[in-house]
Amino acid sequence: MGGVIGGLIPFILNYNPSEVASMNDGTYIGFMCFMSTGTVLTLAILHPSRVVRDDGSHCTNIKYSDVSMEAVEILKLFRNWKILLMVLAAWANTQPRSAPRGTRMGSH
Numbered sequence: 001m002g003g004v005i006g007g008l009i010p011f012i013l014n015y016n017p018s019e020v021a022s023m024n025d026g027t028y029i030g031f032m033c034f035m036s037t038g039t040v041l042t043l044a045i046l047h048p049s050r051v052v053r054d055d056g057s058h059c060t061n062i063k064y065s066d067v068s069m070e071a072v073e074i075l076k077l078f079r080n081w082k083i084l085l086m087v088l089a090a091w092a093n094t095q096p097r098s099a100p101r102g103t104r105m106g107s108h
Contacts, residue, residue: 005034 009030051059065073077083
């Protein structure tokens with residue numbers, strides 16, 4: 001949803017531009033207003049302990065883990081051989097490539 005609205009703001013503001021420009025000041029102001037509205041709306045969310053359903057039951061209060069527990073669980077992911085293959089593939093993809101033999105760099 002954010003990508004759609006994020007794309008609509010510059011499209012609407014630049015629909016009939018007087019000059020060709022990628023983003024004007026109104027675009028940034030629109031983004032700031034949109035983000036500020038989202039920030040204010042988050043303050044209206046009730047705490048789970050205060051949510052009561054139509055049948056009178058209360059919402060479940062989820063106890064979240066701490067940062068150290070999350071770090072341990074992320075490290076446990078690297079025991080999976082499929083994750084290790086993904087890490088190797090990502091590492092190989094970021095290595096600099098040399099030019100093929102018989103070609104000179106920069107020549108077309």
